[in-house]
Amino acid sequence: MIRAKDITLFKDNRKILDSIDFHVNKGEFVAIIGPNGAGKTTLIKVIVGLIKPSKGKVEIDGVKPEDFIKRRRGIIGYLPQKAIVNWSMPLKVLDVVLIEKVRPFGLFKRYSKEDLEKAEYWLEVFGVKDKINSYIKDLSGGEQQRVSLARCMFNDPEILILDEPNTAVDAVYNVKIYETLKKLCDERDMTTVMVTHDIGAVTMYVDEVMCLNVKLHCHGSPSLINYSEMLRTVYGQGLNIVIHGEQCKNCAFGINNDRTTH
Ligand SMILES: Nc1ncnc2c1ncn2[C@@H]1O[C@H](COP(=O)(O)OP(=O)(O)OP(=O)(O)O)[C@@H](O)[C@H]1O
Numbered sequence: 001m002i003r004a005k006d007i008t009l010f011k012d013n014r015k016i017l018d019s020i021d022f023h024v025n026k027g028e029f030v031a032i033i034g035p036n037g038a039g040k041t042t043l044i045k046v047i048v049g050l051i052k053p054s055k056g057k058v059e060i061d062g063v064k065p066e067d068f069i070k071r072r073r074g075i076i077g078y079l080p081q082k083a084i085v086n087w088s089m090p091l092k093v094l095d096v097v098l099i100e101k102v103r104p105f106g107l108f109k110r111y112s113k114e115d116l117e118k119a120e121y122w123l124e125v126f127g128v129k130d131k132i133n134s135y136i137k138d139l140s141g142g143e144q145q146r147v148s149l150a151r152c153m154f155n156d157p158e159i160l161i162l163d164e165p166n167t168a169v170d171a172v173y174n175v176k177i178y179e180t181l182k183k184l185c186d187e188r189d190m191t192t193v194m195v196t197h198d199i200g201a202v203t204m205y206v207d208e209v210m211c212l213n214v215k216l217h218c219h220g221s222p223s224l225i226n227y228s229e230m231l232r233t234v235y236g237q238g239l240n241i242v243i244h245g246e247q248c249k250n251c252a253f254g255i256n257n258d259r260t261t262h
Pocket residue numbers: 011012016034035036037038039040041042043081
């Protein structure tokens with residue numbers, strides 16, 4: 001579904017991305033991890049067609065990302081790292097979820113009953129339905145991120161591209177977000193690419209992990225790659241890693257919380 005071929009990108013004569021090649025299949029849930037400055041946001045922007053690489057190309061269903069979007073052959077839900085919503089605006093949560101609907105006509109356009117029900121549905125999925133009539137400036141950072149996820153899902157995207165959607169979200173809700181995204185990929189055949197710094201818990205939910213630091217150091221199922229060693233290569237030797245999994249015991253992220261140790 002998403003194919004990156006030999007993506008190389010220079011900024012100010014510095015190589016930000018180096019010969020990146022990968023393929024993401026339809027319905028897959030993929031995490032991109034890597035240290036600050038690794039090029040994750042840059043790669044995401046190349047995938048959604050916001051930045052042109054110096055060399056190489058990205059194709060979505062065989063066409064350029066902008067053509068994929070323009071021809072409305074599919075919809076991409078994109079949540080950037082830096083907010084596109086000004087959270088100090090005097091808007092309510094519902095206005096933000098329906099922002100695509102109301103923008104061309106002004107904020108006072110009436111929306112349909114179906115639109116309202118759909119907005120309520122997605123706010124419920126991300127656990128913020130009770131905030132529907134709250135002003136967005138009154139939400140916590142984690143609640144704002146969950147409202148942003150509901151807004152992304154409102155248009156029924158085929159592809160969801162998320163750049164650190166969970167930085168402000170608490171540990172328990174973080175797991176709920178992963179579970180929800182995994183379910184959406186499985187049930188709707190939605191393809192999700194998510195940048196995250198949560199290098200431990202995410203491995204329990206995603207199909208594939210990409211470890212990026214200018215180069216793509218690995219790409220594969222977390223159970224098949226030598227994840228710990230790869231992370232030390234990408235992040236440095238000082239990293240102490242706890243990988244969560246079936247064996248994970250007495251842990252907020254564990255499958256079975258009855259157990260007592262890692
Ligand atoms: N417009 C730009 N001009 C010059 N350098 C840039 C530009 N955009 C990004 N960079 C540089 O490219 C590198 C990668 O940036 P990027 O934002 O992709 O990193 P990241 O992996 O998303 O990091 P983080 O985890 O901090 O979000 C950084 O060193 C950054 O300073």
